[in-house]
Amino acid sequence: MPKQQLLDPVEIRKPQMLEIAPIPVNQYNKSIEEEKENFSKNDFVRIFRDMVIIREFETMLNLIKTTGEYLGYPYNHPGPAHLSIGQEASAVGMAYLLDSDDYIFGSHRSHGEILAKGLSSIHKMNDKELMEVMEEYFGGEILRIVQKDFKGDTKSLAQRFLIYGTLAEIFARETGINKGLGGSMHAFFTPFGIYPNNAIVGGSGDISVGAALYKKVNRKPGIVVANIGDASLGCGPVWEGMVFATMDQFHTLWEDDMKGGLPIIFNIMNNQYGMGGQTSGETMGYNIAARVGAALNSDNMHAERVDGYNPLAVIDAYRRKMEIIQQKRGPVFLDVLTYRFSGHSPSDASSYRSKEEVESWQKIDSIVTYGEELMNAELASRTDLNKIKKDAENLVLWATKLSTDDSVSPRMDLVKSNELIGEMMFSNGSVDKMEDRTPEVNHPMEENSRVKQISKKERYAFDADGKPFSALKQYQYRDGLFEAMVDRFYKDPTLIAYGEENRDWGGAFAVYRGLTEALPYHRLFNSPISEGAIIGTAIGYGMCGGRVVPEIMYCDFLGRSGDEVFNQLPKWQAMSGNIIKMPVVVRVSVGSKYGAQHSQDWSSLVAHIPGIKVVFPATPYDAKGLLNAALQGTDPVIFFESQRIYGIGEEFQKGGVPEEYYEIPLGEPDIKREGSDLTILSIGATLYKAREAADILQSKYGISVELIDARTLVPFNYEPVIESVKKTGRILLTSDANERGSYLKDLAQNITELCFDDLDAPPVVVGSRNWIIPAHELEDFYFPQAEWVLDAVHEKIVPLKGHKVTNDFSDEKKIWRAARGI
Numbered sequence: 001m002p003k004q005q006l007l008d009p010v011e012i013r014k015p016q017m018l019e020i021a022p023i024p025v026n027q028y029n030k031s032i033e034e035e036k037e038n039f040s041k042n043d044f045v046r047i048f049r050d051m052v053i054i055r056e057f058e059t060m061l062n063l064i065k066t067t068g069e070y071l072g073y074p075y076n077h078p079g080p081a082h083l084s085i086g087q088e089a090s091a092v093g094m095a096y097l098l099d100s101d102d103y104i105f106g107s108h109r110s111h112g113e114i115l116a117k118g119l120s121s122i123h124k125m126n127d128k129e130l131m132e133v134m135e136e137y138f139g140g141e142i143l144r145i146v147q148k149d150f151k152g153d154t155k156s157l158a159q160r161f162l163i164y165g166t167l168a169e170i171f172a173r174e175t176g177i178n179k180g181l182g183g184s185m186h187a188f189f190t191p192f193g194i195y196p197n198n199a200i201v202g203g204s205g206d207i208s209v210g211a212a213l214y215k216k217v218n219r220k221p222g223i224v225v226a227n228i229g230d231a232s233l234g235c236g237p238v239w240e241g242m243v244f245a246t247m248d249q250f251h252t253l254w255e256d257d258m259k260g261g262l263p264i265i266f267n268i269m270n271n272q273y274g275m276g277g278q279t280s281g282e283t284m285g286y287n288i289a290a291r292v293g294a295a296l297n298s299d300n301m302h303a304e305r306v307d308g309y310n311p312l313a314v315i316d317a318y319r320r321k322m323e324i325i326q327q328k329r330g331p332v333f334l335d336v337l338t339y340r341f342s343g344h345s346p347s348d349a350s351s352y353r354s355k356e357e358v359e360s361w362q363k364i365d366s367i368v369t370y371g372e373e374l375m376n377a378e379l380a381s382r383t384d385l386n387k388i389k390k391d392a393e394n395l396v397l398w399a400t401k402l403s404t405d406d407s408v409s410p411r412m413d414l415v416k417s418n419e420l421i422g423e424m425m426f427s428n429g430s431v432d433k434m435e436d437r438t439p440e441v442n443h444p445m446e447e448n449s450r451v452k453q454i455s456k457k458e459r460y461a462f463d464a465d466g467k468p469f470s471a472l473k474q475y476q477y478r479d480g481l482f483e484a485m486v487d488r489f490y491k492d493p494t495l496i497a498y499g500e501e502n503r504d505w506g507g508a509f510a511v512y513r514g515l516t517e518a519l520p521y522h523r524l525f526n527s528p529i530s531e532g533a534i535i536g537t538a539i540g541y542g543m544c545g546g547r548v549v550p551e552i553m554y555c556d557f558l559g560r561s562g563d564e565v566f567n568q569l570p571k572w573q574a575m576s577g578n579i580i581k582m583p584v585v586v587r588v589s590v591g592s593k594y595g596a597q598h599s600q601d602w603s604s605l606v607a608h609i610p611g612i613k614v615v616f617p618a619t620p621y622d623a624k625g626l627l628n629a630a631l632q633g634t635d636p637v638i639f640f641e642s643q644r645i646y647g648i649g650e651e652f653q654k655g656g657v658p659e660e661y662y663e664i665p666l667g668e669p670d671i672k673r674e675g676s677d678l679t680i681l682s683i684g685a686t687l688y689k690a691r692e693a694a695d696i697l698q699s700k701y702g703i704s705v706e707l708i709d710a711r712t713l714v715p716f717n718y719e720p721v722i723e724s725v726k727k728t729g730r731i732l733l734t735s736d737a738n739e740r741g742s743y744l745k746d747l748a749q750n751i752t753e754l755c756f757d758d759l760d761a762p763p764v765v766v767g768s769r770n771w772i773i774p775a776h777e778l779e780d781f782y783f784p785q786a787e788w789v790l791d792a793v794h795e796k797i798v799p800l801k802g803h804k805v806t807n808d809f810s811d812e813k814k815i816w817r818a819a820r821g822i
Contacts, residue, residue, distance in 0.1 A: 002253055002504060003504070005252065005253075020294045020300065021299075021300055023288075023290050023291065023293065023294065023300055023303050023304065023305070024290075024304045024305070025288060025290065025304075025305040026305055026306065026307050026313075026337070027304075028306060028307060028310065028312070028313035028316050028317070030312065030316070032044070032312070032373050032374070032376075032377040032379070033377060035312055038319075039312075041379050044374055044377075044379045044380075045374065045379065045380050045384070045388075046123065047092055047093075047096065047311050047312075047315075047370070048367070048370060048371055048374060048380070048385065048388060049388050049392070050088075050092045050095075050115070050116055050119045050120075051088040051089060051092050051311065051366065051367050051370070052088075052367060052388050052389050052392045053115060053119065053159075053163070053392045053395065053396075054084075054088045054091060054092070054111070054112040054115050054116060055085065055088050055367055055392075056389070056392040056393055056395075056396045057111060057115060057163065057166075057167070057396050058083045058084065058085050058111055058112065058342070059085065060396050060397075060400055061077070061081045061083060061111070061170070061346075062081070062083055062085065062342060062346055064076075064077050064081075064400075065077060065081050065346035065347075066346050070396075070397065070400055071393070071397050073397065073400060073401060075400065075404050077170075077171060079170070079171075079172060079183060079184060080108070080183070080184045080185055080199075080345065081170070081184055081345065081346055082108045082109040082184070082185065082344065082345050083109070083111070083340070083342040083345075083346070084109050084110075084111065084112045084113075084269075084271075084340055084342070085340060085341045085342040086271075086338065086339050086340045086341040086342070086361065086362075086365070086366075087109075087112055087269060087271060087308070087338045087339070087340055088112055088116075088366060088367060089308060089309055089310060089311040089314065089338070089366035089367075089370065090112075090269055090308035090309075090311075090314060090336045090338040091112035091113045091115075091116040091269075092112075092116045092311050092314075093308065093310075093311040093312070093313070093314025093315045093317075093318065093336075094113065094116065094117075094225060094227065094267055094314060094318065094336070095113065095116035095117040095119070095120040096116075096120055096311070096314075096315045096318070097120075097315060097318050097319060097322060098117060098120055098121070098193065098222075098223075098225070098318075099120070099121055099124040099125075099193070099222070100121045100124070100125060100191065100192050100193045101193060101220070101221040101222030102193050102222040102223050102224070102225065103193045103194075103195045103208075103211050103215075103222065103223075103224045103225070103544070104117050104193065104194055104195060104224075104225045104227055105195045105196060105197070105198070105204035105207060105208040105211065105224070105225070105226050105227060105540075106188075106196070106197035106198065106204060106227045106228075107197060107198055107201065107202075107203075107204060107227060107228055107229055107232070107269070108184075108185040108197065108198065108199045108200075108201070109229065109269070109340075110187075110197040110227060111166070111170075111184070111187075113194075113197075113227050113269075114166055114187060114188070114189070114194050114197070115162065115163070115166065117192060117193060117194050118162040118166075118189065118192045118194060119159065119162065121192035121193060121194075122155055122158045122159060122162065122192070123155070125158075127153075127154035127155070130154050130155065130157075130158045131154060133158075133191040133192075134157070134158065134161050137177075137191060138179075138577070141175060142161055142164065142165045142168075142175055142177070143161060145164065145175060145402065145408060145409070146160040146161050146164050146165075146402075159395070160395070160398075160399070162189070162192075163395055163396065163399045164399045164402055164403055165177040165189065166187060166189075167399045167400065167403040168180070168402075168403040168409050169182055169183065169184075169187045170183060170184045170187065171403050171404060171409070172411055173403055173409040173410065173411055174409075174410055174411060174412045174413075175403075175408070175409045175410070176403075176577075177189045177577075178575060178576050178577040178579070179412065179424075179577030179578075180411060180412055180577075181412075181421070181424070181574055181575050181576075181577055182196075182197075182575045182576065182577070185197055185198070185199035186198070186199060186571075186575045188576070190576075190579060190580070193222070195208075195211060195543070195544075196543070196572060196575070196576075198568075200237075200563055200567055200568070201229065201231060201232050201235055201274070202228060202232035202233075202234075202235030202236070202237045202238040203237060203563065203567070203568060204226050204227070204228055204237075205226060205228055205232060205235065205237040205238030205239075205240070205241040205242070205266075205536070206237045206238075206240055206241030206244065206532060206533040206535075206536025206537055206539075206540070206564070207237075207241075207536050207537070207539050207540040207543075207568065208224050208225070208226035208241065208264060208540055209224075209226075209241040209242075209244050209245045209262065209264060209533065209536070209537045209540060210536065210537035210538055210539055210540020210541040210542070210543075210544070210548075211224045211264075211540040211541070211543070211544050212224040212245065212262040212263050212264035212330075212331070212540075213262060213496075213537055213540070213541050214494075214540065214541045214544040214545065214546045215263055215544070216250075216258070216260075216262055216263060216522075217258070217494075217496055217522050217523070217541075217546070218435070218493075218494055218545075218546060219257075222263070223263040223264065223265065223322060223325050223330075224262075224263060224264040224265070225264070225265045225267050226241070226264060226265070226266050226267060227267050227269055228266065228267070228268060228269065229268070229269050229270070229271065229274065230268055230269070230270040230271065230272065230273075230274065230279045230280075230284075230289050230335075231273070231274020231275070231277065231279055231283070231284075232268075232274075233268070233279075233284065233286070233289060233292060234274070234283065234284065236532050236563075237532050237533070237536055237563065237564070238266075240528070240530035240532045240533035240536070241266075241533050241536060241537070242266060242296050242301070242331070242333075243296065243528050243530055243533065244527065244528055244530060244533040244537055245261075245262050245264055245266075245330075245331040246261075246296045246297040246301065246331060247527075247528065249521065249525060249526075250262065253521050253525075254521045254522050255520060255521060255522075258520070258521070258522045259328070260327075260328025260329070260330075261325075261328055261329055261330035261331055262330050262331050263325045263328075263330050263331075264325075264330055264331045264332070265318075265321055265322075265325070265330075265331070265332045265333075265334055266301070266331060266332065266333045266334065267334050267336060268289050268333070268334065268335045268336060269308070269336055269338060270289050270305075270308070270335050270336055270337050270338060271338050271339050271340045272337075272338075272339060273340070273344070273352075273353075275344045275348075276344065276348075276351070276352035277352075278352070278353075288305055288335065289305070289335040290303040290304055290305040290333065290334075290335035291303070292333065293333035296333070299329065300333075301331055301332060301333035302321060302324050302329070302330075302332045302333065303332075303333040303334070303335065304317060304321075304333075304334060304335065305335040305336075305337055306334060306335070306336055306337065307337055308336035308337045308338035309337070309338060309339070309364060309366045309369070310366065310370070311366065311370060314336060317334060317336075318334075321334060339361040341358060341361065341362055341365075371385050421574065424573065424574040424577065424578045425573065425574050425610060425611050426573065426611075426613070426635045427573055427578060427581050427582075427634045427635055428633070428634070428635065429581060429583075429633060429634030429635075430632050430633065430634075431583070431632065431633075431634055432491055432492065432632070433491055433492035433493060433494070433547075434492055434493075434494040434495075434545055434546055434547050434583060435492075435493055435494050435545070437493045438493060439489065439490055439491065439492065439493040439495075440493065440519075440520055440522075440523065441489065441490060441518055441519060441520075442517060442518055442519060442520060443517070443518060445486060445490050445518075448486070448514055448517065448518050449514055449517065450482060450486075450513055450514025450515075451486065451514065453514075454475065454479050454482070454483065455659075457473060457474060457475040457476075457479065458473050458474055458475060458649070458656070459475040459650060459656030459657045459658075459659070460475075460649075460650055460653070460654060460655070460656035460657075461474050461648075461649030461650055461651045462651070468649070469649070471647060471649075474648075474649030474650075475620055475649060475650060475656070475657055476620060476646065476647050476648060476649060477619070477620045477623050477641075477645050477646050477647065477648050478509065478510055478511045478646040478647070479620060479657075480620040480621065480622075480623035480624030480627070480657055481511045481587075481623050481624070481627055481641065482511055482512070482513070482514065482515075483624055484623075484624050484627035484628045484631060485497070485511070485512070485515070485549070485627070485631075486514070486515065486518065487628070487661055488547070488628075488631045489515070489518070489519060489523065489524075492547050492631075494545070494546040494547050495523070495546075495547045495548070495549070495631075496522070496523050496524070496525075496541070496546065496547075496548050496549075497512070497515075497523070497524050497548070497549040497550070497551065498524065498525050498526065498527045498534065498550060498551070499526075499527055499534055499550055499551030499552065499553065499587075500526065500527060500529055500534075500551070500553045501526060501553070502524060502525065502526055502527070502551060503515075503516050503521075503524050503525055503526050504516055504526070507551070508553050508589070509589060509641075509643060509646050510646070511587075511641075511646070512524065527550075531552055531557045531558070531560035531561040532560060532561045532563065532564055534550045534551070534552065534561065535550055535552070535561040535564035535565055535568075535569065535586060536561070536564045536568065537550075538550040538569075538584050538586070539564060539568050539569050539572070539582070539584060541584075542581070542582045542583050542584040542636075543572055543580045543581075543582060545581075546583075547583040547584075547585075547631070548583070548584055548585075549584075549585045549586075549587055549631075550584070550586055550587070551586070551587045551588075551589075552586060552587070552588045552589070553589060554589055554590075554591045554594075554598050555588050555589065555590045555591060555600055555601060555602050555603075555640065556591065556597050556598055556599070556600045556602070558588065558602055558605070558606070565586070565606065565609075565612075565638070566609050569582065569584060569586075569611075569612065569636045570609050570610060570611025570612045570636060571611055573611065573635070573636075574611060581634040581635075582634065582635060582636045583633065583634045583635070584636045584637070585627070585630045585631055585636075585637045585639055586636070586637065586638050586639060587639050587641065588638055588639065588640050588641065589641050589642075589643055590603075590640055590641065590642045590643060590684065590685075590736070591643050592642070592643050592644045592776070592779070593643075593776040593779070594776075595772075595773055595774065595775055595776075596772035596773045596774075599773040599779075600738075600773060601640075601684065601735065601736040601737040601738075601768070602737070603616055603638075603640050603683065603684070603713060603735070603737055603743060604737045604741060604742045604743040604744075606638045606713075607713040607714050607743045607746075608743075611636070612636050612637070612638055612714065613630070613633075613635050613636065613637045613638070613666055613712070613714050613715065614637070614638050614640070614712065614713040614714040615627075615630060615637055615638070615639045615640065615666060615711070615712050615713070616640040616641075616642075616683055616684045616710070616711065616712070616713060617641070617711055618642070618645065618682070618684055618685055618687040618688070618709055618711070619648075619650055619651070619652055619653065619687070619709070620648070620649065620650040620657050621650050621652070621653040621656075621657045622664060622670065622709070622711055623641070624657055624662075625662050625663055625664030626639075626664045626666065626711060626712070627639060628661060628662065628663045628664075629663040629664055629665060629666055630666065632663060633666075637666075640684065642684050642685035642736075644685045645685050645688070648688075652672050652673075664711070666712045666715060667712050667714075667715035667716055667717050668711065668712065668717050668720075669681070669708050669709060669710050669711055669712070669716070669717065669720050669721060670708065670709050670711055671706060671707070671708050671720060671724070672687065672691070672707045672708065672709050673691070673694065673705065673706065673707040674706055675694070675704040675705040675706035675707065675728065676704045676706070676727060676728060677703045677704045677705065677728055677730070678697065678703055678704070678705050678706070678728050678730045678731070678732065678793065678797065678798075679705075679706045679708060679721070679724040679725055679727075679728045679730065679731040679732070680693070680694060680705055680706070680707050680708065680731070680732050680733075680734065680789070681708045681710060681721060681731060681732070681733045681734075681747065682707070682708070682709055682710065682733075682734050682735060683709075683710045683713065683733075683734075683735035683736075683737070683743070683744070684735055684736055685736060686734045686735050686736055686783075686784055687707075687709050689734070689783075689784055689785055689786050689789070690707060690734055690786075690789060691707060692786035693705075693786040693787075693789035693790055693793075694707050696786060696790060697790070697793065697800075700800075701800050701801065701803075703793075703798070706724045706727070706728055708720065708721060708724060710747075713743055716747075718750065718751070718754055721751060722751075722754055722755055722758075725751065725755040725758050725759065726755070726758045729758060729759060729760035729761075730759070730760055730761050730797050730798070731748075731751060731755075731759075731763045731764070732763070732764045732765075732766060732789060732792060732793060732797065733747055733748055733751075733763060733764070733765050733766070734765070734766040734767065734784050734788075734789060735767060735768075735784070736767075736768055736783050736784065737767055737768060738767055738768040738769065738770050738771075739765060739766075739767030739768065739769070739770060740767075740770045742765070742767050744765045744767055745765060747763075748762075748763040748764075748765050751763050761796065761797045761798070762796070764792050764793075764796045764797060764809070766784045766788050766789055766792050766809075767784065768782055768783050768784060769781070769782050769822075770817070770821070770822050771822065787806055787807065788807050788809075790803060791803075791805045791806060791807045791808075791809055792807075792809045795808075795809040795810055796809055
């Protein structure tokens, strides 16, 4: 909503006709003779070699899956193998011009792309660079295996490293390029610019855009290629990723050298099928996928269809499209026409297509036809080509035997150390800044108007007489968040933040007010209303080495980014074998007053997913300290904030919120009030309802409550809670999440097991009702209130003399509600 861009009704309402520029389809028509000015004889032959290596590699996998052996060598591989046999020219053409500074992302069918990009990078790197990569990667573990008994040059050694490391990864060996934790559908090798393949169809569609954003914002060399299938054009992450990538603001609002498009090519590996669905003629309506580019921007995303059965045609397209990106006119949409001979997977009998169709494509097999062109052009003899095929066969057979030899290539020993995978879930790093350079800001921090305003506020809510300062004078919850954010913006040059209404509005809830003036556009900007892409791009940005804070305006909108939050963000650190870090802090605002789709607390859903740290502070002191800690870390964090308390002052920390920087370690609950008769453990904004109940219990019934704020859901240190329960013998747990399946239940179960001998009564959970959330006027009947806590204590823990129950917590009522699903 930049004010400088006037929406003039006179201009906008003028009648006009949109004219869409022609989109080229299969226009390449050069002969090898004509291409000799662009390629040497060795280049022509190397293209053939790379195609053959990929074909042999996948032929081996297909035979092992379907017959249990390869060239007489038996092996049983129960895992996945989505093969791209037939698509080799597309992969090699895509990778030919790319080097290790260029990043590719893939799909579940990306073995060929991994090998093509790896072989291309090996060709372009010098021997010293290659040896450094191999020696440093996992301490040289893979190198020592492939170096044994090898007598050859460094590039040949690197090819063995690539083939063996990839195959060992597919076979789940600890000596694989990702310790066997990525496998066939998630393998990657970042030193060669090979970033994650993705088992979720279209999953790379927005993550790759984040990688391009990282390159642009941090001025890194190279481009990004999103290798995704034609069927993925029906997937949300792809569309949202392309919408994000084509934002006008890159050209209209970003300034100086930041002006211009993202350096990304959406490379559609168009094999014309999505599993058994034929994309052209059945499951899609575009007929030719390149048409999609016209929907995204006035440049048609420079869309083009290219014959992916001719590697030279693909290379020609890349040469032209990379020049467009060099001119900052990206992104680019490339429809690479190809065909897979193999089924969706080896178990696929291809019942959805005819034998005649498959045979018609096999007749023009790109390896055969390209080889014939080489011979016709006298660039290679049949003997030469047969030798290449034999060498590829020997290389793949060697790698197959070595990668399946348990004595050389063992699997991760989870018997000896059953926490090995668990230890890889988080990196637990502590890093001030992801790069050592000066952050780009518009003025010194001390000159910022918001910083000046906050400096005059009372950092503790009460005066010396215990009277509260006015709301305007109090340092608020949102101020704590702001101080953590502004500190990191001035500390970490890679930090960016974005989401809906992040810039000119100062964030929907005024947390970022003051940052618009402090930061250039490329560090704080508004995104499309595309929650999937907001998180997906942040994942790509983070895994490439930048720190990022995406914002989800309402917790309820997490569902729109479900795959990114539940399936992508938590997994890549561990699936990389801890090579990748993920310094992504997702700010999520938990709503109130706006009913069933804007007021839900979904913290329990997120806490259920391994690989995410989950934070939910309830005070300004905790908000600042925990956000500082999250921003100092290298792990993905979902940082929940309740809209009910953005304006609340610091009411617990008597020294007030420190002006200086401090961190609160994630995972440590905090005793807000000491007591001796009952422990109440709260999550989020219910801390204040719990305190209200504690006051009544003390004043009216003489029950002393120890009040504990969880502050963090994952990780969580039970020790303070155990010690409290040992003292009180009773515990009640409460939060705004609806009760069924809530994290409170998990806490209660663990507390029961850990404190069984100390408990005088079972732990009691007081959560929200298992309903839709009603209008604001009825919210007190949905969210836990102080009276609910009193009722639960009375019915489940200890009778309160003279207390009249208004909310039924009896066993009979619990059974009645459960039977009705409410």
